[in-house]
Amino acid sequence: METLDIQTILTFGFALAVVITIFKSARVVPQRSNYVIERLGKYSRTLDSGFHILIPFIDKVAYIHTLKEEVIDVQRQTCVTKDNIQVGIDGILYIQVIDPHKASYGINNYRYAAAQLAQTTMRSVIGQTDLDKTFEERAKINEEVVKALDEAASPWGVKVLRYEIADIELPLSIKDALEQQMRAERERRAAIAKSEGERQAMINVSEGQKQEVINLSEGDKMRQINEAEGRAREIELIAVATAQGIREIAEAINQPGGQEAVSLRVAEQYVKEFGNLAKTNNTMIVPAELANIGGAVAGLTEILKVAQHKS
8 A cells, every 4th residue: 555655646746747747848938039058157049939849947038028019118317408407308209129139138127228328318418408499300309319229229139110209398487488479479470470461461552452443543544435436437427518508508599589589588688687786785886888778688699609719
């Protein structure tokens, strides 16, 4: 019975040793991860993702690294700008392990070192920048920090991908001054915009008045032209009508009895006009030839004959 118990214990112990040995020797490396293996305390190899067998009690996993991009929060720190203004700046650092061997033996803690180096580099960059430009040139500042960090982290087997300034904290007095400056700038822009609007409105009004004057002058010009053309046409029509009347009178005179009709018409007109003259004046001078109306009419008739003969 005692022998059986000893055999059972030995069997159980052997099985336990086998399980421990298998556990120590078998390793499954996850995707995007690397295991650094040491053999008897010395670097042996780097295991990529997959299933691997180690030598029990001789090989051991010394370091485990992820090849994924890592995000490190850089703690807030006080920096002094070029114009001697203290600002509090914190940021976020993005890094990635590209050489697990260097990341294991090149530096003790690459995450802590990268964060500290980011802080010192940021203080150096901010010290060369004015306060106003720290807000305007964030992208440039980030690029300078990444460049400095990447050069320093290269021996560590770490790639610095980017750095982003998360926040910039200003003293209260500087905040008040900046707010007043921004308020003044907004008021200045509003005044400029208002003056530009008034200027444009005045230009528009003057252009309208100018166009109105031009239109009125053009209208007056066309009116005068039309009136002149109307008067010219009127004169032309009167002249044509008069000439036509004279021609018809001349033809009527040449007809039989025309001379006698003209003499009668002249005598009637003479008497009528003389009567009108007597009505309008209290005193009048009577011509000596008044008694001889026939002579006057004969004289006028002779004049008409001479004019007709010339024509």
